[in-house]
Amino acid sequence: MITTKLNINDNLPLTCSRTGTCCYGKLVLLNPWELTSLAKAKKITPREFRDLYCDFGGIRLRFNGNVGWKGQQACSQYIDNFGCSVHSGRSLSCRLYPLGRQIQSKEVHYIYQGEKFPCLEGCPEVSELPYLTVAEYLKDQIKDKYEKAQDEYLNIMQNLADIAFMLLLDTGLAESGDRTTLQLWRTMGNEHPQVLADRIGHEWIDCLTIPEIYDDLEDPILFARQHNDLLQFKAQEKFGTLQTNKELHEASVLIMGVALHLASSIGANPKDMTEHWIDIAKSNGAID
Numbered sequence: 001m002i003t004t005k006l007n008i009n010d011n012l013p014l015t016c017s018r019t020g021t022c023c024y025g026k027l028v029l030l031n032p033w034e035l036t037s038l039a040k041a042k043k044i045t046p047r048e049f050r051d052l053y054c055d056f057g058g059i060r061l062r063f064n065g066n067v068g069w070k071g072q073q074a075c076s077q078y079i080d081n082f083g084c085s086v087h088s089g090r091s092l093s094c095r096l097y098p099l100g101r102q103i104q105s106k107e108v109h110y111i112y113q114g115e116k117f118p119c120l121e122g123c124p125e126v127s128e129l130p131y132l133t134v135a136e137y138l139k140d141q142i143k144d145k146y147e148k149a150q151d152e153y154l155n156i157m158q159n160l161a162d163i164a165f166m167l168l169l170d171t172g173l174a175e176s177g178d179r180t181t182l183q184l185w186r187t188m189g190n191e192h193p194q195v196l197a198d199r200i201g202h203e204w205i206d207c208l209t210i211p212e213i214y215d216d217l218e219d220p221i222l223f224a225r226q227h228n229d230l231l232q233f234k235a236q237e238k239f240g241t242l243q244t245n246k247e248l249h250e251a252s253v254l255i256m257g258v259a260l261h262l263a264s265s266i267g268a269n270p271k272d273m274t275e276h277w278i279d280i281a282k283s284n285g286a287i288d
Contacts, residue, residue, distance in 0.1 A: 006099070006110045006134050013119060014098075014137040015129035020083060021122030022097055025072030028061040030054065031265050032209055032227060033149040033220045034091045038077075040217060041089030046210040053077065057197035058209030059265035061091070069122060092146035093267075099134070101147070103154070108147075110134055145220050152224035153266050159228060160259035161277055163235050165284075167242075167252035174286040176245050182278050182288045184253045188260050189274025196264075200257045207234055208258055209265075231258075 006012075030038070035058055039049035050058040053076045065074030077086045084090060092101070098118035102109045112118055119126045132140075168174050168181050188196055197205055211227045239251045256277070260270045282288055 001113050002115055003102075003111050003113050005102075006112070008110070008133070008135045010134050011131045012117065012134065012137070013126040013129065014132040014134075015126060017123045017125045017129065018083070019123050019125075020074075020078065021069040022119075023075045023078040023084065024069040025063065026075070026093075026097075028063075028075065028091055028093050029265050029267055030059055030061060030091055031149055031153045031262075032058075032211060033153070033217070033223050034089075034146065035209060036213075036223070037089040037217055038086050038091070039089075041086035042077075047206075050210055054209075056193035056264075057200070057205040057261065059193065059197075059261065092143060092150055095141040095143045095146060096138075099137070101150075103151075110138070145218075149220035149224060150266055152221055152228075153262060154268075156224060156228045156231065157259050157262045157266065157268070157273075160231065160235075160255055160262065161273075163232075163239070164252045164256035164259065165277075165281060167239065167248050167255070168281060168286055169284050171242075171248050173245050173248045173252070174281070174284075177287065178245065178249060179287050181249050181252050182281060182286055185256050185274055185278055185281075186288075188253070188257050189271045191270075193261070193264050196257055196261055196270075200254065200261060204234075204254065204258050205261075207231060208262060 035050060035054065036046045039046040042049055044052075053062050054060060055062050062076045063073045064076055065078050066080060068074055075084075077084055079085050084094075096110070098112055100111045100113065102111050164185075168178070173181065188199065191199070200208075207230065211230050213223055213226050213230070215222060215226065217223060235255060239255070242248050242251055260274065263270050263273050278288060
């Protein structure tokens with residue numbers, strides 16, 4: 001699909017006509033802070049929100065509402081003739097739509113996908129409304145906290161992968177001639193998210209998607225860093241006394257699975273991430 005990178009001063013038909021067509025048939029991924037924010041807006045617990053309204057262990061918002069535009073189902077949070085029931089806690093992807101956000105070499109780009117601007121099919125009337133610059137539109141979306149959360153979870157993803165590297169490379173496992181660990185990393189990078197969630201298991205999925213953090217949600221960086229500490233502590237608790245190569249292999253595969261599941265939740269491509277990490281491991285002595 002064609003991707004168009006935007007300049008912050010580009011003028012686009014970004015004044016919303018509020019017809020709701022963008023709430024049908026979309027893919028809305030959620031990082032853990034976003035899931036908790038949605039639960040707060042819904043006035044239920046994160047576990048309740050995840051189990052009622054999310055797929056794949058809590059990384060995708062469920063679209064199982066009424067059938068509407070183009071025969072597609074609405075978001076589970078969309079109410080006919082009203083709109084989004086959790087608008088104050090909506091995710092970054094909802095705030096940015098129809099734009100996307102792409103990070104390349106630590107540089108942020110705003111984009112849209114397709115040959116035509118996405119809103120024109122579902123809401124052609126937007127072309128008659130005032131145009132906004134990309135900067136003006138983004139300012140109105142109150143998106144800064146959500147971008148900070150996304151960036152922090154990108155760091156956590158890498159921290160989890162680093163544990164998988166350590167278990168493979170720093171324990172003698174790779175030197176033993178192990179060939180199955182990287183093979184399973186690759187398998188997980190190609191697995192359906194629900195299959196990967198089932199592989200990881202409820203204990204780690206709960207720790208990943210509904211961490212027990214009760215501080216004010218207004219600071220996503222604090223939330224994410226506390227979440228990182230919980231994940232690191234759990235890894236130390238579970239993996240700190242492993243001795244056999246079998247145990248080390250299983251632990252490396254498990255924590256890499258957690259990293260890849262988090263990668264999916266922030267819009268990274270698990271297959272690409274896996275191949276990147278396998279190349280690094282091989283350059284440090286692991287065998288594929």
